[in-house]
Amino acid sequence: MSLTIGIVGLPNVGKSTLFNALTKNDVLAANYPFAxxxxxxxxxxxxxxxxxxxxxxxxxxxILPATVDFVDIAGIVRGASEGEGLGNKFxxxxxxxxxxxxxxxxxxxxxxxxxxxxxxxxxxxxxxxxELILADLQTIEKVLPRLQKESxxxxxxxxxxxxxxxxxxxxxxGDTLFAHGxxxxxxRTELLHDLHLLTTKPFLYVFNVDEDELxxxxxxxxxxxxxxxxxxxxxxxxxxxxxxxxxxxEALELLQSxxxxxxxxxxxxxxxxxxxxxxxxxxxxxxxxRAWTIKKGATAPEAAGVIxxxxxxxxxxxxxxSFDDLVETGSVAEARAKGKARMExxxxxxxxxxxxxxxxxx
Ligand SMILES: Nc1ncnc2c1ncn2[C@@H]1O[C@H](COP(=O)(O)OP(=O)(O)OP(=O)(O)O)[C@@H](O)[C@H]1O
Numbered sequence: 611m612s613l614t615i616g617i618v619g620l621p622n623v624g625k626s627t628l629f630n631a632l633t634k635n636d637v638l639a640a641n642y643p644f645a646x647x648x649x650x651x652x653x654x655x656x657x658x659x660x661x662x663x664x665x666x667x668x669x670x671x672x673i674l675p676a677t678v679d680f681v682d683i684a685g686i687v688r689g690a691s692e693g694e695g696l697g698n699k700f701x702x703x704x705x706x707x708x709x710x711x712x713x714x715x716x717x718x719x720x721x722x723x724x725x726x727x728x729x730x731x732x733x734x735x736x737x738x739x740x741e742l743i744l745a746d747l748q749t750i751e752k753v754l755p756r757l758q759k760e761s762x763x764x765x766x767x768x769x770x771x772x773x774x775x776x777x778x779x780x781x782x783x784g785d786t787l788f789a790h791g792x793x794x795x796x797x798r799t800e801l802l803h804d805l806h807l808l809t810t811k812p813f814l815y816v817f818n819v820d821e822d823e824l825x826x827x828x829x830x831x832x833x834x835x836x837x838x839x840x841x842x843x844x845x846x847x848x849x850x851x852x853x854x855x856x857x858x859x860e861a862l863e864l865l866q867s868x869x870x871x872x873x874x875x876x877x878x879x880x881x882x883x884x885x886x887x888x889x890x891x892x893x894x895x896x897x898x899x900r901a902w903t904i905k906k907g908a909t910a911p912e913a914a915g916v917i918x919x920x921x922x923x924x925x926x927x928x929x930x931x932s933f934d935d936l937v938e939t940g941s942v943a944e945a946r947a948k949g950k951a952r953m954e955x956x957x958x959x960x961x962x963x964x965x966x967x968x969x970x971x972x
Contacts, residue, residue: 616707623715624818624847634854664899674900773801813840845874924971933963
């Protein structure tokens with residue numbers, strides 16, 4: 611299951627630097643030798659310490675984490691919604707993304723020119739949001755008059771007209787639909803679905819900061835308040851690019867020297883995963899210990915389908931052991947003996963950390 615997060619931001623905020631770090635960090639190169647990826651896609655592994663533990667128990671040859679795909683979307687400029695510069699291509703790319711990650715400049719280096727002449731995360735966020743909001747308003751203005759006319763005859767589209775009018779009102783106030791809980795995939799967006807509005811996509815924000823800002827909790831809380839309910843991630847894109855070049859011990863040393871526990875990219879992968887509404891389940895054996903990506907709320911057959919469509923079609927049962935029970939008992943055989951292995955049917959809703967073996971007919 612592959613969902614993508616589009617990276618957007620004003621020119622010169624550090625998108626390329628971040629994206630380079632993302633692609634250098636490429637888990638695909640090592641683990642998925644036959645997969646080809648587009649040059650503007652960075653695939654990041656979602657760190658999961660449980661996989662290391664499973665690999666110990668099962669003596670697995672390799673570990674395959676879940677991944678998040680990031681797409682580098684051409685720079686947005688003021689006027690993008692009017693089709694200026696790269697505007698139209700930008701909007702098409704962004705429509706294809708499942709979530710939007712805004713990179714915001716917070717680093718101060720005077721040698722790096724800011725398009726608007728000053729470093730102001732708040733203004734930059736507003737500039738980008740305004741472009742997205744204007745693009746949505748254009749979409750709505752194109753369809754609303756026709757819908758309103760049709761609704762005089764077709765009563766069944768009145769609810770849709772009301773939903774579109776409500777969205778228009780929010781956008782005209784200068785707010786994103788996401789900020790009002792109108793998020794892609796939720797019940798409230800069902801009526802708006804075919805409009806593919808950009809601001810119904812989940813947002814997350816990367817603040818590209820100086821080293822001192824990385825540990826400045828007051829500063830970080832201020833920025834978090836700016837973007838709530840979206841999540842904020844703080845990283846130094848240059849440092850991330852350096853980290854991606856180092857071996858594990860050196861990287862750890864560099865991280866400690868700036869007071870960080872994990873690379874910003876790891877945090878970004880975790881937050882991206884959460885923002886997309888995803889979770890994982892685990893499989894393990896001598897060949898590999900692996901995390902598989904599913905939507906929250908997925909049933910056992912849907913989860914089986916992520917491995918292979920035949921697994922879903924021929925689904926019989928899933929043998930499920932929770933990760934904690936497996937670690938406590940030390941092996942599948944012991945877990946079974948202690949009654950910790952459950953046989954689950956087709957209505958079972960997968961839980962995070964389920965270690966699973968599917969039974970199926972082909
Ligand atoms: N955290 C940081 N601290 C200091 N300088 C940084 C930081 N992040 C990036 N830079 C520098 O800022 C400059 C612009 O970065 P980059 O080229 O990645 O921006 P961009 O957003 O991709 O720009 P564009 O959209 O115009 O291509 C580069 O010189 C880069 O080294």
